[in-house]
Amino acid sequence: MTVGADALIIEVHGALDFHYASLLNREVDAALLGPPPATMIIDLSAAGHCDSSGLAALVHALRRCRAASTHLVLTGLQADLERWLAITGLARVFDRRPHMADALPPQAG
Template sequence: MTPQHHPAQPAGTGLTRERLSDHTVIAVSGALDSASTPFLRERLHVALRDPGMYVIIDLSGVTSCDASGLAMLVGARRRMEANGTPLTLARPRPRTARLLRSTGLLHAFSGRPRVGPARATGPDPRSAAA
């Protein structure tokens, strides 16, 4: 049996999952770039199991994003869409929101509901991404 290689966690990068009553909130932090996406993609795949009625990816902790980060988000959306589970991006910082808007990806994800009780202290996601 061949041992599996797991990408190392880049400094400052993380992913947490919180399963609420009817949905899952996944908070991503750090840079979404070619150095971090192998690690985050693997963690995101695990976090998307048993998602509930919909999934929210909280981007408020994302400091920067490049094409590999965008590809990771699109891949997550496709996996969820195949299962009939809506995936929403919430609370992107202004720079990430501009990137999503300029690439047309902001419209590829479903509406931007509030993140949920555990993350409700931040700004309304609609204000940052609209």
């Protein structure tokens, strides 16, 4: 987990499956315990396979961020995960950006 002035970044490495989904849920929950960041970015560029548990973890993150008035952005999605989001109808509810640079909030100044 990386914390910046305006954004918190969670990087997913490996499969986003039953084993990793609960870890992602805990990271999201811990990140929102204190003052919530304006933006949370989940970087999936190093993620592998995603199963239904992984999709559920992403929905959990979206719900928690909405409740905290935090903007959630998914970045670096692989083709398989993009396809799962499209099939399930979740593509229309997630803010998805191809690269981390596209997901970072604009710098003030």
